[in-house]
Amino acid sequence: MKRIALGAHFPSMGQHVAAWMHPDAQIDGGHNFRWFTRMAQAAERARFDFVFMADTVGTRDGDMRALSRWPQYMAHFEPISLLSATAAVTEHVGLVCTASTSYYEPYNVARLFGTLDHISEGRAGWNVVTTANAAASHNFSRDDHYDVADRYKRAREFVEVVKGLWDSWEDDAFLRDRATGSYFDPAKLHRLDHDGRFFKVRGPLNLARPPQGHPVIAQAGASEDGMELAAETAEVVFQSKSRMQDAQAFYAEVKGRMGKYGRAPGELKMCAGLNVTVAPTEAEAREKFAYIQSLIHPDVGRELVSVELGGADLSDLPLDGPIPWERIPTESVMSPSRLAAMRALVARENLSLRQLYERYAGSRGSAQIIGTPTQVADMMQEWVEREACDGFIIQGSYFPGGFDDFCQMVVPELQRRGLMRTEYETRTLRDHLGLPRPRNRFAA
Ligand SMILES: Cc1cc2nc3c(=O)[nH]c(=O)nc-3n(C[C@H](O)[C@H](O)[C@H](O)COP(=O)(O)O)c2cc1C
Structure with a gap:
């Protein structure tokens, strides 16, 4: 049985809408770096491939009375800063977060994730999203959100520019040779000179090529345009399908589109969002879940x-x-x-x-399982064996308890089955996931 890809999703207090109401939840999770350090280190001890922080660039609009009882994204650290700090207190686990192609500039994104990749010695990943939250537009000199088709066209060009900027320097461009007085080889420095519909970017980037060549590209859109962008550019896809047959169809659909972009299906790891409630007996697991549901x-x-x-x-x-x-x-x-x-x-x-x-409430439309460690591992194994996904992004209902339960009960079972590593044998996130290192487009 091949190893599965495994990420840990850490939405502030937990994935469940009532997470913060749970008496054992870290109530200030969105604003507490020590808490985040603890979560990331727990994921590393359990030998996850990566941790993931979602993002939206603004609070949500809506019924404020209701949102005051559901603070997700209302109190939320900027994730690239958060992961840059986390890089210093972890050694192996990959660090993936969202940055919006609608509300950033490619040069900033290339520089930020390139820097994260250097700081973490090759553990960075960028989740490319076009931003679902329409309210974000008001923070960026706009009166309304871009429409969906335009968002995805912009996203496509955005990713191209970012990758081009990461290739500004060939891997061996920096000579740093005092004897010859040459810090870098000008022949190995490349201007991008991009001039497209949405962006005009000359380059080059003022940063050496990232250790991974390019940080890993993740993608979470599932609309028609989202699937196309994933097939063309994504190396990790986060999906939210609750039923195995829908996940299988999505898997075949996205992987089936990759050929026309000259890509092989194995170059993309499909990770299903999975909300897990686990306990030694199924009855206890159901009781745990019923309790958090009662808090909605x-x-x-x-x-x-x-x-x-x-x-x-x-x-x-x-x-x-x-x-x-x-x-x-x-x-x-x-x-x-x-x-x-x-x-x-x-x-x-x-x-x-x-x-x-x-x-x-618990899974936001993603898959959900409530049961014993064996039942959870069986379900995960079946989804991978039956090509519903290549791995999972685990979403605990509340933190830290919901995630610790998974690490303590399910991870040993997955390791016993050979589905998860017991030690890190690789250094970079690309290597953890078995993804190839991209060649520099400008190198001979
Ligand atoms: C695990 C997971 C993480 C996601 N993270 C984000 C995120 O951080 N920001 C965001 O705007 N959308 C995120 N999304 C995607 C949205 O749910 C939505 O699908 C996306 O904005 C694109 O819309 P589309 O699928 O209709 O194209 C995530 C989805 C999944 C399954």
Whole structure:
């Protein structure tokens, strides 16, 4: 059995909408570097490939009364700074975070992630997102969000420019030779001279080529445009499919598109978001999950469904009645793929508003498992064997407990099955994941 790719997703207090209400949750998780250090070191002790910090460049708009009970992204460190500090207190684990192609400039992103790659000695990864949160636009001299198609066109060009900037210097450009008085070889310095629809960037970057050549490119969009961008550029994809058959279809779809970009399917690791609640017996695991579910305030549940539906107003709907089909939007400027997933669920199962938010509260539409260590490992193994994914991004319901449970109970079982390493044998994130090091486009 081949080894699976494994990341740990650390949304502030936990992935569950009621995470911070759990008495054992780190209540100031979004603003506490010592806490984050502890989480990243736990992931490293468990031999994860990488830790991941999601991001959005702004607070969320919506019902502030509800959001005051659901503070995700309201109190949230800037993740590149956070991971740069984390690099100094970890040695092996990969460090992946989000930066938006809609609200950054490519030169900044190339420099920031290039620097993170140097600081961490080859452990950086960039999650390319176009930003789902429309409210972010108001922080960047705009009145509204870019529409979806434009966002993805810009993203494509953005990634090209960033990779080109990382290639500014050939790997051996810096001679640092006092005897000849030559610090670098000018023949190995390259200007990008990019002039495209969205960006005009001359380069070069004032930073040596990153240790990995290029930091690992991750991607989390699942719409039509998102899949195309993933097939062309992504080396890790985060997906949120709750059912194995949907995950298998998505896996085949994205990998099937890679050929036209001259890429082999093995050059992309598909990681399924997975919310895990584990305990020695299934009954205990169910009890744990029921407890955190009992902490959801109905205002938060309503707000959660509204966000997934792209900002729909559901304030007048009863919690225990079905959601009238005509009240469900057909388009979302935020995330077409998340809207499509929720539309499909409503059409399939005719859930009440309460049932719908209870279904989404822990996993936000990703896969979820509640059970014993063996049951969790069985499910993970089956998904990988049946080509639903190449690995997982583990999302604990609350931190640190939800994640520690996974490390203490599931990791040894995965190691016993040979699905996870017991020691780091490789140095860089690329090597952990078995990804090739990109050649410099300018080198002979
Ligand atoms: C594990 C995971 C992590 C994600 N992280 C982010 C993130 O940090 N920021 C963001 O805007 N979107 C993130 N997304 C993606 C959004 O859910 C959404 O799919 C994306 O913004 C693109 O929309 P699209 O799929 O409709 O193209 C993440 C998705 C998954 C599954």
